Amino acid sequence: MKKWIGVLFYCGILLGSTNDATMVFLTIYPGARAVGMGGAFVSIGDDATTLYYNPGAIGFFEKNEVLLQHSNWLTGLWPDMYYEFLGFIKPILPYGNIGIQGIYLTTGETEATLEDGSTIARFRNFDFATGVSYGTKIGENMGLGISAKIVYSFLAPDWLVRKIYPETGGGGSALTYAFDFGMLYKFKFPRGLNFGVSLLHVGPSVKFTKRGGDADPLPYTLKTGFSYRPFYTKAHKLTAAFEITKVIVNLFQDWRDEGFDYVWEDTWKNVGIEYTYYDFISARVGYFEDRAGDRTGFTFGGGVSFKSFIFDIGVDSNIYSFETDNYRISLGYRF
Numbered sequence: 142m143k144k145w146i147g148v149l150f151y152c153g154i155l156l157g158s159t160n161d162a163t164m165v166f167l168t169i170y171p172g173a174r175a176v177g178m179g180g181a182f183v184s185i186g187d188d189a190t191t192l193y194y195n196p197g198a199i200g201f202f203e204k205n206e207v208l209l210q211h212s213n214w215l216t217g218l219w220p221d222m223y224y225e226f227l228g229f230i231k232p233i234l235p236y237g238n239i240g241i242q243g244i245y246l247t248t249g250e251t252e253a254t255l256e257d258g259s260t261i262a263r264f265r266n267f268d269f270a271t272g273v274s275y276g277t278k279i280g281e282n283m284g285l286g287i288s289a290k291i292v293y294s295f296l297a298p299d300w301l302v303r304k305i306y307p308e309t310g311g312g313g314s315a316l317t318y319a320f321d322f323g324m325l326y327k328f329k330f331p332r333g334l335n336f337g338v339s340l341l342h343v344g345p346s347v348k349f350t351k352r353g354g355d356a357d358p359l360p361y362t363l364k365t366g367f368s369y370r371p372f373y374t375k376a377h378k379l380t381a382a383f384e385i386t387k388v389i390v391n392l393f394q395d396w397r398d399e400g401f402d403y404v405w406e407d408t409w410k411n412v413g414i415e416y417t418y419y420d421f422i423s424a425r426v427g428y429f430e431d432r433a434g435d436r437t438g439f440t441f442g443g444g445v446s447f448k449s450f451i452f453d454i455g456v457d458s459n460i461y462s463f464e465t466d467n468y469r470i471s472l473g474y475r476f
Contacts, residue, residue, distance in 0.1 A: 144201060149475045150449065151152065154291075154386050154461075158315075159359065159395070160176060161390055161391055161432075161457070162316075162358050162359060162361075162362065162388060162390045163251050163290055163294075163315075163347060163357035163359065164268065164294050164342075164355060164359055165291065165317070165357070165360055165361075166224075166246045166268040166294070166318075166341045166392060167223060167244075167269075167270065167359065167360055167362075168342075168360050168362060168388065169214070169244075169246065170182075170457075171190050171193050171210050171224075171226035171228075171244065171469070172190030172193070172208070172210055172226065172453075172469065172471055173210060173442055173444070173453035173454050173455035173469040173470055173471040174190070174270075174415075174423075174442065174444060174453045174455060174471065175190055175194065175413075175424065175438070175455070176427075176440055176442065176455035176456070176457050176469050177413070177415075177426070177427060177440055177441055177442020177443065177453070177455035178411075178413025178414065178415055178423035178425050178427040178442075178455075179380060179411045179412050179413040179426075179428050179429045179439075179440045179455070179457075180386070180395065180409075180411040180413070180427065180429055181339065181366060181368070181382035181384045181411035181412055181413035181427060181428020181439075182194045182195075182341055182382070182383075182384075182411075182413075183195045183323075183337040183364040183365065183366050183384050183385060184325065184335040184336055184337030184366045184367050184368040184381065184382055184386075185197025185198075185326055185335065185337070185382055185385075186199075186201075186337060187201070187202075188206065188208060188473060189206045189208035189228030189230050189240070189242075189473060190208060190226065190228055190230045190471075191230075191363070192240045192241075192242040192272075192274050193226070193242060193244075193287065193341075194323075194337075194339065194364065195230070195286070195323035195324075195325055195337050195339040195364070196219070196240070196274045196275075196276050196286030196287055196288045196314075196322070196323040197276060197284045197285050197286040197322075197323030197324040197337065197338075198225065198276065198284055198286070198323065198325040198337070199237075199239075199240055199274055199275070199276025199277075199279065199284065199323040200229060200237055200238055200276040200278040200284035200285065200286060200288045200411075201247075201276075201279040201284050201341035202231065202232055202238050202276075203234075204308075204376065204475045204476060205226075205229075205230065205231050205232065205475065205476050206228075206473060206474070206475045206476075207228070207229045207230075207238070207473065207474050208226075208227070208228045208229075208285060208451075208471055208472070208473040208474075209225075209226070209227055209471065209472050209473075210225065210226040210227075210470065210471040211223065211224075211225055211338065211469070211470050212467065212468060212469040212470070213467075213468065214226075214301050214316075215231070215248070215461070215465050216465055216466050216467075217461070217463050217464050217466070218394060218463070218465065219248045219249065220249075221247075221248060221249025221250065221295070221409025222246070222247065222249060223246075223247065223249075223250045224244075224245070224246045224389075225243075225244070225245040225246075226242070226243070226244055226245075227241075227243040228240065228241070228242045229240065229241045229242075229289065230274075230318060231347055236277075236429075237275055237276060237278075238275070238276050238279030239273065239274065239275055239276075239278070240273070240275075240276070240288075241269045241271075241272070241273055241274070242271065242274065242290070243269075244267050244268075244270045244271070244274055244290070245267065245268070245270075245277050246267065246268045246269075247253070247265055247266060247267040248265075248266045248267075248374065249265065250264070250265055251263070251264055251265065251266055252262055253297070253301055253305075253396070256332075257285045259306070259381075259462055260305070261301070261304075262297075262298060262301050263398055264297060264298055264301075265295075266294070266295060266296055266297070266348070267294075267295050267319055268294045268295075269289065269292075269293045269294075270290050270292045270293070270319075270425075271290060271291055272288045272289055272290025272291065272319075272321075273288065273289060273290075274286060274287065274288040274289075274321075275287055275288075276323075282326060282327045282328070282329060283324065283325070284323075284324065284325040284326075285324055285423065286321075286322070287319065287321065287322055287325070288320065288321035288322075289319075289320055289322075290318065290319050290320075291316070291317075291318055291374045292316070292317050292318065292342075292344070292359070292375050293312065293314070293316045294314060294315050294321055294347075294349075294350070295313070295314045296313045296331070296349060297307075297313035297314075298313060299311040299312060299313050299314070301313065302347050302350070306351070307350070308353060308389075309350035309351060309352055309354070310350065310351035310352035310353075311350070311351050312348070312349050312350035312351050313349060313350075314349065315347040315348065316343070316347075316399065317344050317345055317347045317359070318344050319342050319344030319359055320342070320343045320344060321339060321343070322339065322340045322341075322343070323337070323338070323339035324337065324338050324339070325337045331369075333369055333370035333371065333373060334368075334370075335364075335367065335368045335369070336365075336442075337364070337366060337367075337368075338363075338364065338365040338366075339363075339364045339365075340361070340362070340363055340364075341362040341363075341364065341459050342360050342361055342362055343359070343360075343361055343393070344359050346358045346359070348429055349446060351375070358390050358466075359389065359442065360366070360388050360390060361389050361390055362386060362387065362388050362389065363389050364384060364385075364387075364413065364462035365384060365385060365389045365425070366382060366384020366385065366388045366443045367382070367383055368381065368382035368383075369381055374441045375391065375419070376416075376418065376419055376421070376454045377416070377418065378415075378416070378417040378420075379414070379416050379417075380413075380414070380415045380417075381413070381414050382412070383410075383411070383413075384410075384415045385408050385409065385410055385411070386407045386408070386409040386410075386411060386469045387404075387407075387409070388407075392404065394400075398476055406432045406433050407431075407433035407434075409429065409430065409431045409434075410428075410429070410430040411427065411429055412427060412428045412429075413425065413426070413427035413428075413440075414426055414427070420444055420446055420447055421445065421447070421460045422443070422444070422446075422454075423443055423444045423445075423446075424442075424443045425440075425441060425442045425443060426439065427439065427440040427441070427453070428440070429457065429460050431438075431460075434454075435462045436460045436462070437459060437460060438457075438459035438460040439459055439460075440456060440457040440460065441455075441456055441457070442454050442455035442456060442469075443473070444471075449474055449475045449476055450472070450473070450474055451471075451472070451473035451474070451475070452470075452472055452473075453470070453471040453473075454468060454469070454470050454471075454473070455468070455469045455471075456468050456469075457469075
């Protein structure tokens with residue numbers, strides 16, 4: 142009997158995954174700064190990763206910004222896996238602001254072998270999403286935004302899926318589209334208090350096989366939270382943020398069948414603090430809790446700004462129940 146060995150990380154997508162959602166790479170947090178703050182960024186949104194977290198913050202940008210992020214991601218599971226993010230925001234005042242984002246994740250090279258150990262294929266798994274965003278201010282205190290994106294996932298070549306699983310008629314990849322919606326509100330009083338909310342990855346369900354099986358939904362995600370700056374002077378800036386993140390696929394069914402306690406346990410909690418000295422050097426610490434997914438622990442990071450350049454590093458290795466290195470490195474430029 143032939144056996145397909147290789148796709149450890151992705152096999153759950155063919156068989157069903159958390160919350161019955163697929164393309165779960167969309168739930169990975171980008172950006173070293175946000176990760177250092179435990180992912181609590183929906184109510185902050187003042188660097189280009191807000192294209193992912195909350196497009197409602199785009200309208201507050203007054204300068205162009207480009208940001209690149211690289212991460213050797215979850216190397217404890219797969220040594221060659223890495224995750225990339227690119228974001229660019231451009232003001233087009235007085236008409237609002239626009240942005241472009243891209244996400245790429247790969248495990249590296251994968252081998253498909255027979256039970257006798259012979260290799261029949263080598264290929265590279267990858268996930269990719271790219272989109273455009275628009276955001277504008279409503280008055281002085283509110284920003285609204287929307288993103289439209291194309292999402293593509295490649296698990297295995299079509300011929301290989303047909304060979305190993307002939308009943309499926311082939312497959313191994315999926316293409317769809319999705320939308321994000323966001324709002325950021327900056328309170329006049331108390332000054333420094335922000336509220337953010339976003340609904341992410343809303344789009345049609347997808348299938349990775351040509352025949353049989355049901356289509357699985359995207360990981361529709363609701364993020365909401367507050368941030369507060371108790372002091373914001375030329376020399377010292379302190380920001381604290383708290384938010385909750387919920388993959389809302391099957392939310393009402395889970396509530397009905399399992400109760401509120403189960404739904405709350407399966408809700409991610411994000412807490413973060415950032416201190417910045419003279420807009421030059423920053424230190425960050427955060428806490429992330431996902432009890433249902435067995436991811437709980439502290440995150441940390443820091444950054445340096447010089448003229449128009451911003452360099453950040455964020456680490457969330459400690460939230461995982463297995464040993465791994467998880468560093469995100471971001472480089473931004475404002476002009």
